[in-house]
Amino acid sequence: xxxxxxxxxFHETAILSRLDQLAAEISQEYRGRELTVIAVLSGxxxxxxxxxxxxxxxxxxxxxxxxxxxxNAQTTxxxxxxxxxxxxxxxxHILVLDDILDSGHTLAAIREKLETVAPRSIRICVxxxxxxxxxxxxHADYVGFEIEDEFVVGYGLDFMERYxxxxxIGVLRKELMAQLT
Ligand code: IMP
Ligand code: MG
Numbered sequence: 001x002x003x004x005x006x007x008x009x010f011h012e013t014a015i016l017s018r019l020d021q022l023a024a025e026i027s028q029e030y031r032g033r034e035l036t037v038i039a040v041l042s043g044x045x046x047x048x049x050x051x052x053x054x055x056x057x058x059x060x061x062x063x064x065x066x067x068x069x070x071x072n073a074q075t076t077x078x079x080x081x082x083x084x085x086x087x088x089x090x091x092x093h094i095l096v097l098d099d100i101l102d103s104g105h106t107l108a109a110i111r112e113k114l115e116t117v118a119p120r121s122i123r124i125c126v127x128x129x130x131x132x133x134x135x136x137x138x139h140a141d142y143v144g145f146e147i148e149d150e151f152v153v154g155y156g157l158d159f160m161e162r163y164x165x166x167x168x169i170g171v172l173r174k175e176l177m178a179q180l181t
Contacts, residue, residue, distance in 0.1 A: 023054030043099030062087035104134035
């Protein structure tokens, strides 16, 4: 898998030390409030597991599962929710966790959907945010790292469902993306 990367962006140690900081910030801000974490499957799994173990607060954990990429690196803008029932988040303080903020379509759709259930508050936390003009504006309250507009894999992020289990994050070689799509 390593040979498929053009370069590594964030090694595991860099990711984990950034998560220490993010978790401290989140723990501080949610102290005394019951937090409900909604993780977006499947990309946020590694991030979620490592971040939540660093937050020593009582919290609930739930998931939403969406499809936006349909297998390749092109976003269509269409977001399909794969489950019929939304988590019960009425009057709760929600923190949405996702792997990466790219065009904004996914998180904008998730935010809108969750707002229909009348939570007390919604904040968004992403591991990565691409520096680019987004199709939809989304404010991320917590961001692990800002990156250039490149396709990255590893630590939960996939390309055609591969590379999620790499323990670090890197840029996929462009010719490989062209070959596989
Ligand atoms: P958005 O809707 O364009 O903001 O994209 C959000 C989703 O697209 C993320 O949750 C990822 O699953 C996927 N995605 C966007 N950019 C990348 C990338 O560089 N690598 C892997 N997945 C990505
Ligand atoms: Mg994906």
